[in-house]
Amino acid sequence: MVDSRAIARRRERAGRLRIQSICEGPDEARRAMADQRHDGSRKRTVALAATAIAAMIPSLLLPLAPAAAQMLCSKPLQPLCSTDLQNVTDATERDRCVSDTDKYLDELRSYRDCLQTALEKADESLKRGEGFKSCLDSGRKDCSLKNDGDL
Numbered sequence: 001m002v003d004s005r006a007i008a009r010r011r012e013r014a015g016r017l018r019i020q021s022i023c024e025g026p027d028e029a030r031r032a033m034a035d036q037r038h039d040g041s042r043k044r045t046v047a048l049a050a051t052a053i054a055a056m057i058p059s060l061l062l063p064l065a066p067a068a069a070q071m072l073c074s075k076p077l078q079p080l081c082s083t084d085l086q087n088v089t090d091a092t093e094r095d096r097c098v099s100d101t102d103k104y105l106d107e108l109r110s111y112r113d114c115l116q117t118a119l120e121k122a123d124e125s126l127k128r129g130e131g132f133k134s135c136l137d138s139g140r141k142d143c144s145l146k147n148d149g150d151l
């Protein structure tokens with residue numbers, strides 16, 4: 001959506017620069033235009049920094065969340081040496097690749113365990129949900145679904 005006030009401000013600024021160019025000469029007008037461009041880039045930089053900070057806030061708050069809600073399983077990155085992007089050419093690189101691969105395998109096992117735990121919790125939540133629905137279907141009025149926040 002176009003902001004008519006912003007367009008009007010730009011036109012007014014352009015008119016002032018033309019008048020300034022006529023009255024004071026081209027050097028002053030060029031300097032004024034450069035100042036305006038600098039102000040715009042500064043505003044963009046500040047906006048970009050604010051966006052980056054806003055994006056980091058959730059990750060800063062994550063440690064404050066309950067442990068059960070932190071069931072985030074992160075798949076580990078494959079070692080670069082195991083891809084076609086990097087060739088292992090000497091003994092030092094080979095040793096580093098072996099070490100990186102061992103670390104990758106440990107992280108992969110942890111990832112698998114995390115997924116298994118999350119799947120078990122999902123199965124438990126599903127059973128509780130099915131029990132709740134069954135209770136509702138039976139017409140009982142005392143049905144409740146126990147805390148499902150640990151998924």
